[in-house]
Amino acid sequence: MNDSNAATPAAIPSAESGGEGLRHTSNFLRDIIAEDVRNKTFGDAAIQTRFPPEPNGYLHIGHAKAICIDFGLADEFGGKTNLRFDDTNPEKEEQEYVDSIQKDVRWLGFEWERLCYASDYFPQLFEWALQLIRSGYAYVDDLTAEEIRQYRGTLTEPGRDSPYRNRAIHENLDLFVRMKAGEFPDGSRVLRAKIDMASPNMNMRDPVMYRILHATHHRTGDEWCIYPMYDFAHGQSDSIEHVTHSMCTLEFADHQPLYRWYIEQLGIFPSQQIEFDRLNLTYTLLSKRKLLQLVEEKRVNAWDDPRMPTLSGIRRRGFTPEAIRAFCAAIGATRTNGITDLEMLEHFQRDDLNRRARRAMAVLHPLKLVIDNYPADKVEFVDVANNPEDPAAGTRQAPFSRELYIEQDDFREVPPPKYYRLSPGKEVRLRSAYFVTAQSVVKAADGSLVEVHCTYDPLSRGGNSPDGRKVKSTMHWVSAAHAISAEIRLYDKLFSKPDPYDFAEGGDIFDNLNPHSLEVLTGAKLEPSLAAANLDDRYQFERVGYFCLDPDSTPGHLVFNRTLALKDTWAKIEKKTGKEPGT
């Protein structure tokens, strides 16, 4: 295994051929921004957006949609995007996550204008809180969390005012400053906005602005023991950064009145919040909390397990940023809530890899094929196209000899209907090499197939017969003496149901985990050129699927991940006509 930095023949071209050609149709976010630009809603100021993850987990494909929207739309209008960590809850946040998030955003292909942290605004936020207290719009509440919940009322009943609601301003000021000074234990008091306990919008029923948390923050350490809530940090952070369009997911729609209320009371830059639908994908879990659980309970190996929908997971799996961006462009943004077929993502990934991945021959389940009329000591090298989709990718030479490996599936002693591959008496083409005709088989004592014997047509070198006769099938192969062995990891869906949340009463989401999501093959035989594979290379193992090297590889032990299988018409036929017993 080589280092992944060097440019090699196999490194996929950073072709943005599919990327820049992304067709975007209209969507309501673009329309709103275009309208604001036309109306000069924000004067001559440039469009400014932000991508605001909380560093409490790894980014996943759902975040990729948000990233493409936040960065993509700003870029379209000549604007800029900040990466801002919404780090207002020290109990869940870690440096590990802020590092991985930056890496993932860059990997997706975006660069931020400024790197920001809500925690950088803690002093300003504190000043603004004092301002609201002074103007009578905030108060310190001594109710317990449970009492606050009870006073809040329900969806159908209005809440009641806290007995502390009309505390004198000087008393509120004094208590809040002492909260900050660390005089009170966690949970003993909060600062609340004084709005309307009878509002039909629960978020307006005197929302908590600050809570006491004697916790060490990953950036500010022990400097603070009071932390602002999301609602008293997000809009203000947007405002400080002069974010013009603050795009977030639909579940925050109910927060918009509060977002605006704080900005208006404070008289600061009027950032505007716009909500869009979050991504849902069939067979895929997109909840940071649940994903964390998968990792902590060791149901997967790590955040970057290739079965995970995290960006680090699908990156290791072999997915490319170009494909993910194309996918995000295709799914667009709306305010409806639906579930996108996983096939859609897979389609854009296959499409990208088909154009760019170098071809190679690899036999996953080897079966020995012996060419009886081929000299035992002869080796010749045949030219093989590196990518039929891209002649510029050139050719390579593959060693060919008397004993080869072919795929077990490519031979049937008794061929089922419509089976075009090798069977006794049938002639097929070995890709870029020769026509061969199966003659006989050798079996072990237990009846299992050991090897297939065939004869070849020396005149068909390169894969065509001078007499113009056709064969139905072209098969991949590797020379037994030259093949390298490798471990192959085949991945399937992590969940076996389109909706992972579709489980029986009393069960849980993990009941739907697919027990066959990982299959490890240890005896695969690869063409020798694959020994030089790099981590960044993307391959199509012809007729099998797309593969990439896994970081677990060592010079003596190569490990390849299957990104996606190729579409398989024969498998479909087989499924439809009922399973054949095989050989």
Next chain:
RNA sequence: UGGGCGAUCGUUCAAUGGUAGGACAGUGCCCUUUGGAGGCACUUAUCCAGGUUCGAAUCCUGGUCGCCCAGCCA
């Protein structure tokens, strides 16, 4: 059942009062030195009921259905 938001092929996204279209999936055919890729074709949709209008997926009214909200999470 208080409030907010939404409803177009199986899925997803368009159509911005004027011919309901694309992509994915599916099916069939053609082509193929990958049963890959590609090409062609086919199937299928405006939630319901009224109204406005020459004309409605689009505007209005009333239903129906779905999602979100009662953290000192974000």
